[in-house]
Amino acid sequence: MKYAFFQGCNIPIRIQQYATSTTAVLHHFGIELEVVPEFNCCGYPARNVDEKAYILPSVRNLALAEKKGLDILVICNCCFASLQKARNVMGKDPALLAELNGILAKEGLKYSGTAEVKHYLTVLHEQVGPETIKKQLVKMFTELNISVIHGCHILRPREITKFDDSFIPRITEELLLTTGAKSLDWRGKLECCGAALAGINNDLSQKLLKEKITGAQDAGADFITPICSYCHLQFDTMQVNMLNAAPEPRLLPVLLFPQLLGLCLGIDEEALGIARNNTIAANHIEHIKGLLGPPKEEKKKKKKAPAAA
Amino acid sequence: MNFNILLGLSLIICLVGLIIRLSIWFSQGTRPSAPHISSAERMSAALKGTFGVIFSGRIVEMVKSFFVDLLFQKRIFDKNILRWTAHTLIFFGFILLLLMHAMSPMVSESIFSNYQSTLNPFLFLRNLFGLMVLAGLAIAVYRRFSLKSQRLKSSASDWAALIFVGAIILSGLLLEGAKMSSYTVYQNMVEEYGSVSDEEEAMALEAYWVQENGLVSPNVLPPAAPELVQKGKELNGDSCIECHASNRTAFAGFAVSKITRPFAAVLGDSATVTMFWYLHILASLAFLAWLPFSKMFHILAAPVSLIIKRVSGDEIAEPANTLTRQMIGLSACTHCGTCSLECSSNMFYESFQNEFILPSEKVQYLKKIVAKKETDPAVLKRMQEGLYVCTSCDRCTAVCPSGINLKELFVNARYMLLQQGMPETTMLSHFSFPLALAQNFVDDHLQALKKVTALFKKNFQHLTDIALPMTLGKGSKGLSNTTYRSCYSCQRCSNICPVVRSFEDPVEALGMLPHQIMFSLGIGKVDLAMGSQMIWSCSTCYLCQEHCPNQVELCDIFYTLKNGALNKIEAGASS
Numbered sequence: 001m002k003y004a005f006f007q008g009c010n011i012p013i014r015i016q017q018y019a020t021s022t023t024a025v026l027h028h029f030g031i032e033l034e035v036v037p038e039f040n041c042c043g044y045p046a047r048n049v050d051e052k053a054y055i056l057p058s059v060r061n062l063a064l065a066e067k068k069g070l071d072i073l074v075i076c077n078c079c080f081a082s083l084q085k086a087r088n089v090m091g092k093d094p095a096l097l098a099e100l101n102g103i104l105a106k107e108g109l110k111y112s113g114t115a116e117v118k119h120y121l122t123v124l125h126e127q128v129g130p131e132t133i134k135k136q137l138v139k140m141f142t143e144l145n146i147s148v149i150h151g152c153h154i155l156r157p158r159e160i161t162k163f164d165d166s167f168i169p170r171i172t173e174e175l176l177l178t179t180g181a182k183s184l185d186w187r188g189k190l191e192c193c194g195a196a197l198a199g200i201n202n203d204l205s206q207k208l209l210k211e212k213i214t215g216a217q218d219a220g221a222d223f224i225t226p227i228c229s230y231c232h233l234q235f236d237t238m239q240v241n242m243l244n245a246a247p248e249p250r251l252l253p254v255l256l257f258p259q260l261l262g263l264c265l266g267i268d269e270e271a272l273g274i275a276r277n278n279t280i281a282a283n284h285i286e287h288i289k290g291l292l293g294p295p296k297e298e299k300k301k302k303k304k305a306p307a308a309a
Numbered sequence: 310m311n312f313n314i315l316l317g318l319s320l321i322i323c324l325v326g327l328i329i330r331l332s333i334w335f336s337q338g339t340r341p342s343a344p345h346i347s348s349a350e351r352m353s354a355a356l357k358g359t360f361g362v363i364f365s366g367r368i369v370e371m372v373k374s375f376f377v378d379l380l381f382q383k384r385i386f387d388k389n390i391l392r393w394t395a396h397t398l399i400f401f402g403f404i405l406l407l408l409m410h411a412m413s414p415m416v417s418e419s420i421f422s423n424y425q426s427t428l429n430p431f432l433f434l435r436n437l438f439g440l441m442v443l444a445g446l447a448i449a450v451y452r453r454f455s456l457k458s459q460r461l462k463s464s465a466s467d468w469a470a471l472i473f474v475g476a477i478i479l480s481g482l483l484l485e486g487a488k489m490s491s492y493t494v495y496q497n498m499v500e501e502y503g504s505v506s507d508e509e510e511a512m513a514l515e516a517y518w519v520q521e522n523g524l525v526s527p528n529v530l531p532p533a534a535p536e537l538v539q540k541g542k543e544l545n546g547d548s549c550i551e552c553h554a555s556n557r558t559a560f561a562g563f564a565v566s567k568i569t570r571p572f573a574a575v576l577g578d579s580a581t582v583t584m585f586w587y588l589h590i591l592a593s594l595a596f597l598a599w600l601p602f603s604k605m606f607h608i609l610a611a612p613v614s615l616i617i618k619r620v621s622g623d624e625i626a627e628p629a630n631t632l633t634r635q636m637i638g639l640s641a642c643t644h645c646g647t648c649s650l651e652c653s654s655n656m657f658y659e660s661f662q663n664e665f666i667l668p669s670e671k672v673q674y675l676k677k678i679v680a681k682k683e684t685d686p687a688v689l690k691r692m693q694e695g696l697y698v699c700t701s702c703d704r705c706t707a708v709c710p711s712g713i714n715l716k717e718l719f720v721n722a723r724y725m726l727l728q729q730g731m732p733e734t735t736m737l738s739h740f741s742f743p744l745a746l747a748q749n750f751v752d753d754h755l756q757a758l759k760k761v762t763a764l765f766k767k768n769f770q771h772l773t774d775i776a777l778p779m780t781l782g783k784g785s786k787g788l789s790n791t792t793y794r795s796c797y798s799c800q801r802c803s804n805i806c807p808v809v810r811s812f813e814d815p816v817e818a819l820g821m822l823p824h825q826i827m828f829s830l831g832i833g834k835v836d837l838a839m840g841s842q843m844i845w846s847c848s849t850c851y852l853c854q855e856h857c858p859n860q861v862e863l864c865d866i867f868y869t870l871k872n873g874a875l876n877k878i879e880a881g882a883s884s
Contacts, residue, residue, distance in 0.1 A: 053660035156851030192850035199741025
């Protein structure tokens with residue numbers, strides 16, 4: 001199975017480790033990702049300015065994938081939402097579809113809507129499945145408290161993103177559970193990291209971020225696992241900037257989901273790029289590796305096993 | 310006119326041009342709010358930096374750069390084999406012609422004791438090199454046409470460069486062809502070098518040259534009698550071949566001589582040779598004089614830029630050198646368009662129809678802006694927008710074949726223009742996000758944002774400004790999304806909003822709360838909604854929309870209001 005790998009603008013330059021770790025983990029399950037250099041920005045940054053300018057780039061990306069005969073696999077939530085939004089709008093606005101196809105025709109592209117957009121978590125959850133993942137584990141975390149922040153644009157608006165239950169998402173939770181890590185219940189889980197306001201209203205943006213950092217820490221998190229690349233940059237770069245300016249709050253280090261899963265699958269930590277996370281120090285890596293134990297059968301199964309035998 | 314006078318003149322123009330271009334390296338630059346650094350300081354910093362590299366281990370990198378980046382052109386090779394082929398063909402063909410042919414008294418004659426332009430391998434090589442250049446040019450022209458749909462922009466100067474180089478090579482070939490068929494040239498050669506004893510031998514030699522070397526003779530018409538040709542061949546072997554190889558080995562010139570023959574028939578053979586000689590000389594010398602004033606200056610600037618890139622990377626510690634490096638970069642641009650082909654913002658160019666969104670076009674105008682030659686506010690405004698509508702993906706910098714640090718140039722230019730005073734409404738987009746992360750020019754950014762805020766104050770009415778009783782507005786016809794009509798003011802949206810929650814007095818901070826905005830749309834007060842701080846403080850988390858019991862699409866409506874507000878401001882600014 002092969003997907004056109006949509007990395008967006010931030011990941012290739014600022015979060016390569018998200019791309020390399022995702023590629024390594026998916027490769028482990030026989031899913032290949034084709035990098036498409038022709039892909040352009042998803043359009044998201046222009047949305048405040050012009051809705052049509054926001055839609056067009058994603059339509060072109062979808063048309064490019066169509067031409068290759070591939071579905072698109074996305075990491076970044078905002079890219080994911082933009083691509084899904086474009087599909088939705090193209091489906092219900094034939095006049096706009098014709099107009100945008102007119103622009104694409106100049107370079108021999110055409111959108112007809114055959115390429116689908118998949119978030120990498122959906123692929124891991126549906127195509128691979130938690131059971132298969134568990135069977136492949138060589139290690140498992142014994143006690144690791146993680147605060148997941150889902151990010152807004154993967155969940156909402158639900159009729160556009162069609163990712164998961166937007167009030168009680170389970171895909172990410174179930175996947176995280178396979179690694180043995182504990183996904184904490186905390187109040188910022190489904191909320192905003194403040195990225196969309198950075199550079200427009202920095203005070204407010206950082207206020208929202210700080211609230212998430214302390215919220216996760218109050219819940220007892222050792223690490224935060226952001227799903228969206230914007231969230232990641234908020235926690236992994238903006239947090240460092242903030243701490244450089246004022247030493248409050250305490251640093252909350254970042255681990256990405258494919259990095260966690262990758263460690264449990266026995267993938268080399270270099271390939272997972274854990275040290276590339278700005279908030280991760282050498283002692284963090286030692287600490288995480290120290291928490292890895294042999295993969296355990298789930299308690300339920302242990303009980304069932306003798307009964308079956 | 311005398312050749313030496315022409316050569317001297319064009320050399321002087323070229324030299325003056327080089328001095329001007331080099332002085333720009335040390336005198337201009339883009340940097341907002343920074344202490345002035347004098348040209349002298351910049352020159353000494355550059356020298357210090359250069360010597361620092363030469364007398365250190367980094368010299369290895371420099372030598373490596375010479376072979377890998379300059380001779381092999383690895384950055385082009387990695388990106389596009391076809392373009393690399395074109396550049397390599399032109400580069401090596403032209404350089405080798407320059408050394409072996411144009412500068413033969415200095416180069417070829419001092420290296421090869423037996424050098425004769427009419428002997429092989431030189432005769433053949435001259436044609437081969439010329440053909441290499443022409444083949445490279447053909448690919449370059451094809452590329453410029455075929456990539457037009459991919460937003461590759463070609464300017465007059467791009468075509469001028471291609472035409473100039475093409476004219477030099479073609480006129481050279483035509484000159485060679487005209488000489489081959491010229492009877493006058495032939496007669497002069499026979500007089501000077503030939504040893505023919507009688508009329509019969511002269512006819513035989515002529516017949517051979519007509520048959521074999523493309524000569525057009527008034528006495529012998531092809532096909533010449535075989536026995537005469539045979540005799541001529543012997544005579545040719547005795548008196549010609551030592552200094553003049555067969556014209557057929559100069560395959561391109563020999564082929565072209567068929568084109569020059571009609572000219573000779575009309576103008577006379579001698580006049581035709583003179584005409585092509587002038588064409589060739591004038592094309593070559595004009596190119597030499599034009600070189601420093603055009604993109605061909607990259608011949609000098611691109612190698613410097615590439616070496617700096619390999620030796621120092623993208624970060625340069627010495628501030629005096631940062632500006633100099635910027636200017637070297639600007640002058641190294643060949644307008645090849647690779648950056649624009651890969652630009653992640655390419656579709657925004659299609660939407661906004663602002664060519665300054667494409668990096669290659671920004672660079673062209675940056676040259677004018679740093680030289681303070683571009684002062685038209687309308688152009689500067691579009692340039693400012695073009696600089697801002699950038700995803701900061703840095704692809705342009707990664708792919709630039711000349712190794713220009715485009716991202717640094719653009720960041721500096723962006724804040725330099727913003728500082729000059731015009732408010733930039735696209736600052737209120739997520740293009741600002743990577744800028745906030747990078748923390749460049751933090752104060753300049755805040756200052757520029759304030760100018761945009763002031764625009765809002767000027768253009769929109771605020772709730773607190775309105776005298777009661779309030780009248781109904783003109784209606785919300787402009788809004789395609791009409792879900793606000795379903796709002797029954799339960800205030801769930803405002804209660805769940807993480808932004809509203811962030812303020813002790815949210816109404817004071819945000820102007821209106823989400824449910825109030827829906828209400829104001831309901832009573833037709835769209836402008837009031839557009840002017841509220843709430844829409845720009847919205848974190849676009851969609852919690853309100855998701856939780857609304859009546860499916861009011863608040864967040865989507867906010868986006869529409871934001872678009873509308875900016876359109877209104879822009880329309881006001883341009884009217």
